[in-house]
Amino acid sequence: MIELLNVNKEYQEQHALDHLSLTINDGELFVLVGPSGSGKTTLLKTINRLVVPTSGQVKIDGKDVADVDLQQLRRRIGYVLQTGALFPNMTVAENASVQLDNLKWPAEKKHERIAELMTEVGLDPDHFLDRMPSELSGGEAQRVGIVRALAAKPGLVLMDESFSALDPVSRRQLQQIVINLHRDLDSTIVFVTHDMHEALRLADRIAVVYNGKLQQVGTPTEILTEPANAFVSSFFADEQQTDQLLGQVLAAGFGRPAKPNEPGTKMVKGQSIFEWATALQKSQIDQVIVDDTALSDHDLIDYLASLETEGDHH
């Protein structure tokens, strides 16, 4: 469990983090989302103490990170940066085993672990281990970055805007890899992004950060259906979504055929997905029926996350 208690960070009398408190549970895929300059990356970096708070406490499993040996702490935390940030003077294998080297793993065990992870992220070890970072594409480099972060079987992995520099196709593939890895491992993952589609797609829970303040914490459904304030609702409700109609959701293949007389709020294809979200919030069983199709809250989130590839090419 990670606890941020009243964490405050000032740069030249400006609050990067303004007395912010937050708890992240074990095993969660927790996403920090907000526009650039909101303080989300600063917040992430207080966890492995790359940023030292001006005041307040950060505790991992009850221990204040200010009191533990920094190198020991960081060797047990995986870290994936915005770009691959691979060391250009080392091979892929050497890059991937940086933490293992520092933890003094034996060579054979090291190789076995790296090869296993390489396979999991979809890189053939025989093919890639001896390459130099300059010979990799952005997506491949970031996969190696993920392998490097996971090599030492960390209980906690921090990912800082890790996919924002990638093309949409690679980004989607890597998001899927993170989802799969999170399912297979029991690590806690804290993921920073400015992209709300990415947040919706990945998160167990989302924290919305703006101006160094925590705006709202909740599941993707909660955030979408009960935005805590105007900022949250505007951040998650750009034109694209409010313009979307349920007919488009069905056309995209979401939902499953409804059984006769299945419970759920009845809606029509011409209603907007904003109305859908409101209806879901009121509904006891988290689903609506449009014609003879049942749409659940998961469908809403997946649909919103999917929009990114069509409209959101940055």
Added chain:
Amino acid sequence: MTIINQVISYINKNHSDLLQALWQHISISLIAMLITILIAIPLAIALINHRRIGEFFLQVTGVIQTIPSLAVLGILIPFVGIGTVPAIIALVLYAIMPVFQNTYAGLTNIDPVLLEAADALGVTPQFKLFKVELPLAMPMILSGIRIATVLVIGTATLAALIGGGGLGTYILLGIQTNNNTALLVGAILSAILALLANWLIEVLSKVPLKRIGIGVLTLVIIGLGGTIGHNLLKPQTETVTIAGKLGGEPEALINMYKDLIEQNDSKVKVSLKPNFGGTSFLFKGLRSNKIDIYPEFTGTILQTLVQGNHTVNHDPHIAYEDARKDVKQQFNMTYLKPMAYQNNYAVAVRRGTANRYHLRTISDLARVSKQLSGAFDPDFYQQSNGYPGLTKTYGLHLKSAKTMEPSLRYEALADKRVDVTDGYTTDPQIKEYHLVVLKDNQHFFPTYQGAPLMKASFAKQHPAIVKQLNRLSGKISIRDMQNMNYQVTVKHRKASVVAREYLTDHHYLK
């Protein structure tokens, strides 16, 4: 073509000496670079996280760089003496700036994302330095080392000025004796050396560090083994070091000393350091036991070396006695009896000028001096026993008088660009250009006679050497010396051969 042929034949004739100078040059440069690297790189590493001090050091090394190398040598001599040590210190001072600057820039301009990655992964400080920072800065560091090495090899030619040896010896010799071939050989060899070093570092920079380390280690072991073996095999002999000032005359003299000493006692080995430098270098070398003997002039001892206000007596015997007593009293040195010839200042004109104006003495010259122009050695032009004194004593007022590099002024005279120049009575150019030396009819110039100078303790311990050197006292006429100088400086024959010829012809050698 002739120049190329001359260079090739010069290299053939002197190849063993050249090899030694080349080796000296390489070792001076190598030691200087090693010290530089050992200072500059750790310093840059230590200052990575102290940017302000780092910037300060950049400024300091930059300022050192702007001091002319000759001045650095001059400043160092009182502290560390002469020879290779000050040369290496000066070279290190020069080389530090490019190495430090590049290393520092290389280390401080690493992509911050990579440093953040290293920190975030919790690597040890050693891992961060040796696996991340240094490898990433390596191209910059190596290019700094390359720049510094080329700089050091070029600047190391100045080591010759203070008896440090190396290829500069030939450049200096070339300038001093007007021997363009020697100058070219020295310059070309040091240029080739610089290019080779540049190329070698570039090649080595592509080889993994580990392999370079093994290579260096092997070389060190071989070198050490060779040196130890060499020392063990060397027979037990005493080595006496004899040095000489710049130029052909002292070189011929010290070669005679060597022949005389070695033929008398085969257990004594004489090591010669010709063209060792100027008066003060040699005298300091003698005082610090770097050298044992060097030939010095009576006039120089009285005017430059000993304390007190001395006019050099015009009677050479009295001048010698003054010099002997003072140098014994003030420095506890023994000054042996001088040779016959006097190497005095001379005022020379072309034979044609002498005939046209009926010039025999300097007084005659003063009479017509307003129609003539002169070029003088910079020292002579300034010091009171030079041109200003002539003006005072003889009323000499030339139409124009300028200073000129000593080796060039005779040519200027021969080419009729000037009409009067200063020189020394033993200068070979007087013979070469058929010049007329005007008589110093008012005895203005002090008398200069040469004799071996050594510490009194050395003289006491080596009576046999003193006896051998004394065989030359009262010998060697001005004509003999002028001829030997002509052979060495104009004909470019080896000083050792010319010296041997003289000794053989005059039955000094068995």
